[in-house]
C-alpha cells in the first residue's frame with residue numbers, strides 16, 4: 001500500500017510505522033473535534049462513550065440527528081487516545097457528516113477498513129485505535145434509539161462464551177486479535193490461559209480468522 005507521495009506505509013504484515021499524509025493531516029488538523037468546556041454548548045441528540053481495553057483510552061462521540069430522515073446532521077468527538085485514534089475519528093466524523101450526512105443505518109454499516117482506506121492505511125498495531133470511534137458511534141446510535149423509544153433496534157452485541165470452563169468469550173478473542181494475536185498459541189499467550197475445553201478450539205480458530213480478516217483484511 002502506498003500513500004499519496006508513494007511512500008510505503010504498511011507491508012503485508014503491517015509492520016512499518018510510517019503514516020500516510022492523510023493520517024498526518026487529520027492528526028494535525030482534526031475535523032469536528034469538540035474542545036473541553038464546549039460540551040454543554042453543543043446541543044447533541046445522542047452521545048456514546050467507550051474506553052479501549054487495549055490501552056485504557058477513552059472516546060466520546062456526539063451526534064445531531066434529523067429526526068425525520070435519521071440522517072446525521074452534525075458530529076463531534078473527543079478522545080484521550082493516541083494520534084491514530086485522533087486521525088481515525090476525525091476521518092470517521094467527516095464520513096458521517098459529508099454529502100448531507102449519512103443515515104444512521106448506513107453509518108452502522110461502516111467498517112474499520114472503510115476508514116482505513118480513506119486514511120491511506122494505518123500500521124497494524126494501530127488498528128485498534130480506529131475501532132474506538134466505531135464503537136463510540138455504535139454507543140451513540142444506541143443512545144438515540146433509546147431516547148426515541150426504538151428499543152427493538154438497540155444493538156446488543158452480547159459476548160458469546162466459547163470456552164465455558166474458563167469463560168473465554170468471543171470478545172476476548174477479538175481483543176486478542178486486535179492486540180496482534182494471529183494463532184491459537186498467540187491468543188492463549190494474550191489471555192494468559194490455555195484452552196480448557198478442547199472442543200472449543202475449532203471455534204476459537206474460526207474466530208481468529210474472522211477477526212483477522214475483519215480488521216486486517218484478507219491475506
Ligand code: FES
Nearest residue numbers: 055081082085129
Ligand atoms: S488509542 Fe490507545 S494506542 Fe491508539
